[in-house]
Amino acid sequence: MNFAQQRVSIEEAEKILFDLYHIQGTASCLPGYVDFNFRIKIANEEGYILKISRVGEHKKYLAYQQELLEFIEYSNEKITAPKAIKDKNNNLVSEITDRFKKKRCVRLLSWISGKVWSAVNPQLEDLRYSIGTQSGLLTKVLQDFKHPEAHYNFDWDIAQSLWTKKHLHLFDAPKKEILIHHQTRFETYQPTYTTLRKSIVHNDPNDNNIIVTNSIVQPKAKAAIDYGDAMHTQTINDLAILCAYGIMKHHDPLEASLAFIKGYHSSFPLLENELAHLYNAIAMRLVIIVTRAALSKIEEPENEYLWISEKPAWEVLKKWFEISEDFAHYSFRNACSFSAHPNQEKFKKWAVTKEYSLTDLFPSIDKKEIALLDLSVSSSWIGHQVDFNNIDLFQFKIDQLQKEHPTKIISGGYLEPRPLYTSNTYDKIGNNGPESRTIHLGIDFWLPTNTPVHALFDGEIEIAVDDHGNKEYGGLVIVKHIKNDITFYTLYGHLNPESVLQYQKGDKILKRQKIGVLGNQKVNGNWAPHLHFQLMLSLLEYTTDFPGVAYANEIEIWKSICVDPNILFGIKNLHTKKNTSSNELISYRKQHLGKGLSLQYQEPIKMVRGEGVYLLDELGRKYLDTVNNVAHVGHEHPEVVKAGQQQMAILNTNSRYLHENINLLAKELLDTLPPELSVVHFVNSGSEANELAIRMAKTVTGKQDVIASEVGYHGNTNICVDISSYKFDGKGGKGAPKHTHIFPIPDAFRGKYRGENTEQKYVEEVQKCIDNIHHKGGGVCSIIVEPIISCGGQIELPKGFLSKAYKAVRKVGGLCISDEVQVGCGRLGESFWGFQLHDVLPDIITIGKPIGNGHPLAAVVCTEEVAHSFANGMEFFNTFGGNPVSCAIGTAVLQTVKKGKLQENALKVGAYLKEQLINLAKEFPIIGDVRGQGLFLGIELVDVQKNPLPIQTDYLINRMKDHGILMSSDGPDHNVLKIKPPMIFSKENAKEVLFYLQKTLNEDFMSS
């Protein structure tokens, strides 16, 4: 009888339930691999799962499962599992006769509420850890459970997995290679594998058999269900199975497995010999899955449940095959708090007694001390990336340093996070977005080309190659040593290839024998000549080279494999700089810095370097910056940095002396503006610019009242806060002061007037302000508006609004101020300045953030008439405004925008990004509106009633950060994502943002 014929209908199931258990409930079908399963719902109760077996199922075996559940129920541990419910005759397993007069077994279990682990998105480390912990606990509880039925032959038992060898013919050659590899390894390991401790385990903790809590934020494991595969086998197999399913769909399966292992170990301590078999056991479960799936497709083509894991299993098996078995083993050990490399402690004990000096390594150099060179991400010695890549300059700096320390060897670098490895070969996509190899694993000794390098120990050549093609080392020699029963290796990189190629693998090397001589800059990756010296306890599977730099998240494993070479020399100052921890920085800030300062992100980041569209943290992790319109032409743009550095080196003083720079910057700026805006005042911040603009307007008009937009922000000084509804209407604010008059934010999406053609309505609101001012006996001094209202949530002004509003204000003698602090300098793409989008000519514009590219520089530009009547005899003096350094920087910024055609780039990339975001909005209704111009965009998140969703916005921002993308929110309800990246932001950068936005928008939280 086939599977379909044995099917049980819902009505039959409900009847069986009532007949056997006296329970009246509503049944619905659930997927099942062996049984026919029904979810039984009963009002106001958790309900049950009714399991009706196929024909021929052994009752004894089913009873064993029920007894196992009873055992768990009565254990002393706090563990949840389905409860086995007895029928009206007190049986754990009942029997019925089906319509074909065949015997079928029936069981009833309590229902565990929650959701299956496979339904959770994203599957984060916390959840994996909790699933591991729960599974470990189950293993622990089952240690004392013994049962004769637990011993049987089973295809899904990893211990019995070699049956898969018979079916290799089902696969093509590349797949066969992978299967054979793992089967062969498993066979080889049999002598030790079979001695591992055994117990009854669940044996199928896959992602559909673990129930997790329903919470959207940080769901936790609740219980394992479906004990149908439980059996007596090697205990480690249960964890291997958990991992085999848990690592599917992750970019980096090894990294994904570690949280399960840590969690499992925390409740059921694993043994070292078990960890040695885990990599292969995981592989063999995957081998079983793919082989079983291939067979099931032939045997039961209608039962798709049988091969749901096939595709992800193959994907992960291919990745798993590529992972170094040893590295995985060391990673597992590290996850369980053993030293990652088993020999680490033994080696250290031996090595620490050695008293080598640098003259043993470099006998021709009579120097025993070192001068530490800091090449870490935050090192100011490195300087700008451009300087570092200038080999002549780099060599010069090394030579200078050497002159300062004539008796010392310049050295350093062990475990140093370096920002210097720019080639793509150093990048990969990890489980949290792009990752770069930044952690340096050896010590560098900076010495002249041709310096001879000698061996510290006897040994034999393992590798001697010209690795120049690989760009890591040039001439590379790795020597194998065996001392005190420990095998280890010394690595000598950046040698002259000719000096090492005489060696063959196996050649004997004697202590103090010359290994080679240092190569020139070319074989040093175009750096100054140096020896990269590294100590390794394992070569992993490398045969022609070995990594000299590692990924930051693997540092604990690498530092155990590549022990600190200074253990041999014991030089006191040869260590990598320790940075202040984030916690220390936070606690100092909290105590001693302004209490109103805020920090971005739930877990703040410590940035130490900027580079174009990226910010780098102290481990060299690169974050794509979509927020920073201050770094207008890119973080630390070389031309801007150079302009500032050069001028700073010769003169910085105030504007009371003549200097070309102030005139040059004024010219560069006026060149971008209509001729009517012809007089510039330089200041130091956007706030100061607006402060001055309002002062000018008051002086010129003799009036006091200012009209501004609801949720507008214009700065942090007294006057600026007084005209910033964002502040005085926000937290801690006290509402509009007497002389400030606010019109409703002209937001077509969620504003007072919505949709098309609202400009007249909002102009009428401005007119109401004017009337109100007059009504109260005041006079209109000015209107101040941003061309796109940034803090208000990237609100685009309705077409025609600004020109009509300006007209109304001018009619009563007021001045018009355009706040260009956020949007200016080409950002909007269509025009260089925001007001130009609206066909208006302001009397005053204020410029801030972008013009200094991070340096405090701002400006007020006004008409000749305004400037003239402002100059009423009172001197305008500003200590820093217009100083030669700031002006040199500002000029470089404007020239870079023009030369680099960055306005055009903003137009092109911005249009692409906006179009794609609009497409994304069609897929995700949570995106209510996409707006903005050029590289100044906003994405508003709302529910179906257009209510703002600030919590989802915050979640999105934090998840984007997890993937290495910086975003921020704004708007009165904090539900608008703003995108305003450096103007060099490329289409590729935009694609990356879109990719991770889409990924995150799919996560459970976003639809909660």
Ligand SMILES: Cc1ncc(COP(=O)(O)O)c(C=O)c1O
């Ligand atoms: C529109 C606008 N104007 C003025 C300012 C004040 O500039 P600053 O912070 O340089 O004083 C800001 C700052 O965010 C701003 O967004």
